[in-house]
Amino acid sequence: MKKKFRITVENRKKIGGYFFTLPFTLGFLFLFLYPFLQTVMFSFNKLNLGREGYSLEFVGIANYKYALLENTEFVETLVETVLSMLAELPVILAFSLFAAIILNQNFKGRTLARVIFFLPVIYGAGVVLKMEQTDYVTELMRHSDTLFMFSGDALRNLLTQMRVIPDWMVNYVMNAVENIPTIIRSSGIQILVFLAGLQSISPEVYEAAKVEGATAWESFWLITFPMISPLIITNTVYTIVDSLTSATNPLVDQIKNATFSGRGYGASTAMSTIYFLVIAILLGIVFKLINKYVVYTD
Amino acid sequence: MEIAVKENNTKKGFLNKVFSRKTIYSFLRAVLLLGISYIILLPLLSKISGSFMSVRDLYDQTVKWIPRNFTFEHYEMVWRNMNYPTAFKNTFLLTLTVSILQLASCTVIGYGLARFDFKGRNLIFALVIMTLVVPPQMILTPLYLNFRYFDLLGILPKPLNLIGSYWPFVLTSITGNGLKNGLFIYIMRQFFKGMPKELEEAAYIDGAGLFRTFLYVMLPGAVPALVIVFLFAFVWQWNDYIFITLFMGGGGMFLPQVLELLAPKVISEVTGGTAATKLQGDQYESLINNTGMLLVIAPLLILYAFMQKYFIESVARSGIVG
DSSP, rough: OOOHHHHHHHHHHHHHHHHHHHHHHHHHHHHHIIHHHHHHHHHHEEEEEEETTEEEETTTTTTHHHIIOOOHHHHHHHHHHHHHHHHHHHHHHHHHHHHHHHHHHOOOOOHHHHHHTTTHHHHSHHHHHHHTTTHHHHHHHHHHHHGGGSSHHHHHHHHHHTTSSSSHHHHHHHHHHHHHHHHTTHHHHHHHHHHHHHHTHHHHHHHHHHHTTOOOOHHHHIIIHHHHHHHHHHHHHHHHHHHHHHTTOOOHHHHHHHTTTTTTHHHHHHHHHHHHHHHHHHHHHHHHHHHHTTTOOO | OHHHHHHHEEEHHHHHHHHHHHHHHHHHHHHHHHHHHHHHEEEEHHHHHHHHOHHHHOOOTOOOOOOOSSSOHHHHHHHHHHTTHHHHHHHHHHHHHHHHHHHHHHHHHHHHHHHHHOTTTHHHHHHHHHHSSOOOHHHHHHHHHHHHHOOOOTSSSOOOOOTTTTHHHHHEEEEEEESSSHHHHHHHHHHHHHHHHHHHHHHHHHTOOHHIIIIIIIIIHHHHHHHHHHHHHHHHHHOOOOOHHHHTTTOOHHHHHHHHHHHHHHHHHHHTSSSTTTTTSSSSHHHHHHHHHHHHHHOOOOOHHHHHHHHHHHHHHHHOOO
């Protein structure tokens, strides 16, 4: 009798799984995969829009040839976009982990600090994010500001002339410093994920380490870091995707504009297909590289 | 800090007390937090202060933060040119519909991925991640064409035009394929995965069905994650202009759209339509844009202020851990 009950529940749960995920499966097939494949198909065609629908004219790999060889701008922007994203990635990850650790500590005004830190998630999206880029008033205030004196060219020149630190390092650090507002504003979700991860580490582990004589530095590298390392993958993937698919990304703009120039919509779809492949390969590589260092507890 | 003071009072001297490691650390942390908060709040504060400045103050180098000639004229101008009440109502209705639908669908899908063991579960989860990885711009045009000539894959005799209606939003939302829905499904899945198995099993043994168990036993415990997903869905839909423009048509009366068209409209009104180009790319255009932006995000900030307590607590308890 007991066995029979188990089987029915198991079966019901199997069906339940399909039932609960059915909306997504349907949506994925018709509202994602179908348009996705259409885009890939369009990239081999010339699209003519008509009143009663649209017609296609097969052109082979002409659109890809155009995107990669004839249109010099595309490849250039693609490389630039990917490189600047890769340069920003470690800074965003380090900053968001650092911010999450601070926000996880006990201090007066912690709630207020958290409210402020997550504010960019609330207003820094979509149309506001896009229009922020041409905000002259804030730019003016920023430049007249003493807090940003470190971002000046003077310090950069000084450091370069001292010849102690290699030039590329000076430039990297200085660029990171100049980008602090952007870095902070694109770290909201990552801080959130890290913070949730930090909360899930039980305080007993730290207490035990303290009893054994571990310093704060040691407990960070031996407890905190391994425990949240799976989240570094989550955040890396999120940061890459968020940066590369953001509407403020110059390449996304260029792909959109390609529709209205040169070889038209076909070229635009060829570009976005190439772009998608680049993102997918990039994610694959980064995942492989980081996964080696991730500690999975279960 | 208090602990540091107590410890030091007993043995060590005054200087030690002031310069104890804990005090220094607290001080540095406070400086850092203030600095970062300042950077985050600067764009917002400068917009607010600028929006009350008269044009004369704007070009006056000596006026920094406090407007000398306080004015509401920009708000009046922006409010009128944005058709704010209409645009607000449209945006609010659409955003509320979309975020409630997305919340419901992503919760159900996330639950299905977290609590049921079935063949193909990992595949479906991988597909969820894939929807996040593909830039939405990539599938925009085919998606538009499919909704423009909607025939359910040839089932309908005559293609329907769904553009300009809620249908594209409703269909993408109830299937968890809307804007950033992959992330929401991910959050819900991680949350449900972390809930104790016993809870669910007890309900099954008591004879509750799958759906009843989900609705009455598991869902009430998932409130923290629900709050996060709802807030994100609402905020991102509210600010979205890509899907709005695509599905609703260019001339729609939604906040992100009227915001984009705001500055040219105001400038041509101010200059009487003659020297419209002269003022563009200029501080005045920025000021108008900023004032418009403040009006667009004001409802979000109010919503955040109300939900902030639950949101911050939710982050702490949501356990959205990879």
